[in-house]
Amino acid sequence: MTSFRPTRGPVLAAAVTAVLSLAAPPALAAGGADRPAAVPPGAAPTAQANPKPKPKPQTKPDDFDGDGYRDIAVAAPSGTVNGVVRAGHVSVLYGSKSGAPYQRRQLFHQDLPGVPGGAETGDGFGEALATGDLDRDGYTDLIVGTPGEDIGSIGPEAGTVVVIWGGRKGLAGSATLMVGPGPHLGAGKHLAVGDFDGDGDHDLATAEGGGAVVALSGPFGRDGSRSGRAHLENGTYFITGLATGDIDRDGRADLVGLRHHTDEPDSRHLVVWKGGPRGAGPGHRVITGTNGLNVPGGDNLDMGDVNGDRFADIVMGRRDGYDSDLDLPRAKGGMVTVVPGSAQGAQGTKATQLNQDSPGIPGAAVHGDYFGSGISVADIDGDGYEDVSAGIVGKDVDGLDGAGAVVTLRGSAKGLTGAGARLFSQSTPGVPGASERFDRFGANTRLLDLDGDRRAELITAATGENERAGALWVFRATRTGITASGSVTFGNGTLGAVAAPGSELGRTFGR
Numbered sequence: 001m002t003s004f005r006p007t008r009g010p011v012l013a014a015a016v017t018a019v020l021s022l023a024a025p026p027a028l029a030a031g032g033a034d035r036p037a038a039v040p041p042g043a044a045p046t047a048q049a050n051p052k053p054k055p056k057p058q059t060k061p062d063d064f065d066g067d068g069y070r071d072i073a074v075a076a077p078s079g080t081v082n083g084v085v086r087a088g089h090v091s092v093l094y095g096s097k098s099g100a101p102y103q104r105r106q107l108f109h110q111d112l113p114g115v116p117g118g119a120e121t122g123d124g125f126g127e128a129l130a131t132g133d134l135d136r137d138g139y140t141d142l143i144v145g146t147p148g149e150d151i152g153s154i155g156p157e158a159g160t161v162v163v164i165w166g167g168r169k170g171l172a173g174s175a176t177l178m179v180g181p182g183p184h185l186g187a188g189k190h191l192a193v194g195d196f197d198g199d200g201d202h203d204l205a206t207a208e209g210g211g212a213v214v215a216l217s218g219p220f221g222r223d224g225s226r227s228g229r230a231h232l233e234n235g236t237y238f239i240t241g242l243a244t245g246d247i248d249r250d251g252r253a254d255l256v257g258l259r260h261h262t263d264e265p266d267s268r269h270l271v272v273w274k275g276g277p278r279g280a281g282p283g284h285r286v287i288t289g290t291n292g293l294n295v296p297g298g299d300n301l302d303m304g305d306v307n308g309d310r311f312a313d314i315v316m317g318r319r320d321g322y323d324s325d326l327d328l329p330r331a332k333g334g335m336v337t338v339v340p341g342s343a344q345g346a347q348g349t350k351a352t353q354l355n356q357d358s359p360g361i362p363g364a365a366v367h368g369d370y371f372g373s374g375i376s377v378a379d380i381d382g383d384g385y386e387d388v389s390a391g392i393v394g395k396d397v398d399g400l401d402g403a404g405a406v407v408t409l410r411g412s413a414k415g416l417t418g419a420g421a422r423l424f425s426q427s428t429p430g431v432p433g434a435s436e437r438f439d440r441f442g443a444n445t446r447l448l449d450l451d452g453d454r455r456a457e458l459i460t461a462a463t464g465e466n467e468r469a470g471a472l473w474v475f476r477a478t479r480t481g482i483t484a485s486g487s488v489t490f491g492n493g494t495l496g497a498v499a500a501p502g503s504e505l506g507r508t509f510g511r
Contacts, residue, residue, distance in 0.1 A: 062140055062510070063095075063166075064092065064139060064166040064167075065094065065167070066166070069097070069452050070450055071092060071094045072446060072509065073142050073509070074093065074505065074506055074508070075090045075144075075507065075508040075509075076492065076503040076504055076506070077126045078124070079492070080497075081109045081125075086121050086502070088110075088124050088127065090142070091107050095451060097451055102474075102488075102490050107495060110123065110125050114174055115164070117146065120149075122148045122157075123148045123149050124148040124149075127188065128145030129191065129508050130510065131193065131510045134219065135218075135220050135221070135222060136200075136202075139166030141166045141171075142163065143164075143177070143193065144163075144188070145189060145190070145206065146160045147180075147208070154183060155184070157183060158182060158184075158187065159180035159187030159209070160179050161178040161204075162176050163220070175221075175224035177226065180208060185208045186208050187208050188206055190242045191204065191205070191207075192204075192242040192255060192511075193205075193244065194253025194255065196255065196276075197276065198250075198251045201217070201218035201219040202218045203215055207239035211238045213232040213242075213273075215273075215281070216228070217229065228279070230279055232281045233257075238259060240300070241298075242257050242258075243255075243314070245304070245341070246311075247311060247345055247346050248311065248344065249310060253275050254272055254280070254345075256271070256272050258271075258301055259297070260297065266324050268297030268318070269286055269287070269297040270298075270314065270348075272287060285345070287351075296318060296337065298318035298337065299316075299317060299318060299372075299373075300372075300374060300375050301316035301317070302377045302388075305341075305385075306377065306385060306415055307385065307411060311340065311343070313377075314337075317371075317373055318331065318335050318337065319373065320335075320370070330358070331353075332355060333371050334356075334365075334373070334392070335371065336375065338351065338352050338353075338415055338416045352415055355372075356369065358418040359418050360418030360421050361418040361421045362422075366395075369392050369393075369395045370391070370394040371395075372390050373442060374461075379454070379456055380481055381479055381481050385413070387409060387456075387481075388416060388447075389408050389482075390409065390442075391405075391460065392404065392442055393442050397425045398435055400436060402439070402440060403426065403436060403441060404425065404439050404440045405423055405441060406423070406442035406445055407422065407423045408481060409421050410481070424482070425441055426439065426462070431473070432487065433465075433471075433489055439464045440465075441473075443463040443464070444507060445459070445460045445461075446458075446509040455478070456477055458475040459473070459509070460475070460506075461505065461509075467502070468503070469492055470492070470504045470506050471489055471490065471491040472491065472506050473489045474488050
């Protein structure tokens with residue numbers, strides 16, 4: 001989970017005038033055949049003030065329509081929109097008691113009325129996604145990064161960050177939150193939401209493609225206005241990931257980042273901007289491990305409580321192939337690192353690493369497997385310990401190069417463990433589809449409780465499926481963990497989008 005959301009009391013809501021069409025898709029074949037579905041996208045009209053405000057229930061994370069079930073946003077940042085390639089689009093799948101998110105969905109892109117901008121080649125709408133209640137109306141909002149957006153007065157690829165507002169009927173209405181300050185800076189490359197100052201309002205952190213990190217303070221107005229802005233990173237480093245969580249349980253979210261020096265891409269490390277009365281930062285702490293050495297950084301991360309002590313732990317995945325991997329015993333084939341939280345902050349000296357050679361984890365570490373891709377953290381079996389899903393995107397399956405797989409790792413009182421780990425691929429009995437070369441199954445993962453049973457389902461993507469059009473799989477969660485039984489797959493057509501080669505559906509999930 002990458003968004004820290006404190007408990008909050010009732011809030012006043014604004015009524016949102018929206019036109020929303022949500023329909024059931026055509027039947028999905030057992031083999032995962034994808035059929036187009038005519039699903040009108042959610043409209044984005046202007047918000048209207050309610051002359052008689054009524055109290056709203058507390059915001060539930062990832063619940064865009066306030067029905068009590070979590071929803072998921074998934075992007076194809078290279079998707080085709082009205083014939084424009086690599087413009088990007090975002091699909092929203094609504095949770096329900098049935099746990100079948102494709103039954104209700106919306107499609108958003110920049111050619112929709114009310115969504116800022118217009119579909120252009122290379123925009124990358126949805127390159128980053130985040131969720132949070134920015135206007136504090138009781139509904140979760142969706143924040144979308146478009147780092148390739150050209151801004152006429154600023155220059156090409158300045159980038160933008162926009163919000164699509166949540167409401168009783170789903171997502172509708174939007175506003176621009178931020179525009180990149182210069183050409184080729186790519187604002188909105190990474191996003192994370194959390195209450196950095198503990199005032200009850202959600203704040204937003206964003207990283208530009210050039211490496212600068214900015215925090216925008218909530219609450220946000222429906223016109224995109226915000227309460228403040230702080231510059232946290234000056235661009236000396238490249239940022240490869242952002243996440244938020246309350247590491248020290250002080251009631252404020254901390255911002256965590258993965259970065260590497262612009263001249264030394266192999267030198268990756270972990271930094272924390274601690275939340276405080278004035279927000280995140282202004283300084284950061286590089287997390288060090290034993291012997292004063294930096295905790296090895298990675299390529300992606302998430303946060304959650306894997307050891308059940310109520311402190312947020314940092315979980316990051318690192319692909320192999322760096323020169324420094326030769327000095328790391330668990331780096332072969334990729335690894336997952338856990339840095340536990342504590343009252344003193346992130347405990348780098350207690351960091352632990354797992355790879356495919358760790359006891360209990362299926363398979364064996366092989367260079368190029370990329371174990372640790374698309375990390376996600378949530379409780380999949382309802383035992384109170386948050387678990388981890390990780391892609392093995394480069395894994396060979398049945399002799400097929402790069403077919404890919406995904407593994408689930410269990411949390412415990414002693415931290416993350418390989419005991420009880422489960423591995424799934426398209427060759428696993430019960431999983432629809434068939435493994436093929438370079439499918440990249442497991443390129444991204446998301447653990448999210450879609451049906452309200454307090455157990456998180458597994459959603460994973462194969463971005464190489466069907467000439468890189470991409471496809472999604474949803475796996476059910478049980479008391480014993482994730483199961484292949486009853487799993488389903490669908491692609492762009494089911495979501496109302498064009499199943500164009502190169503779209504890479506699932507490259508980004510909302511978090």
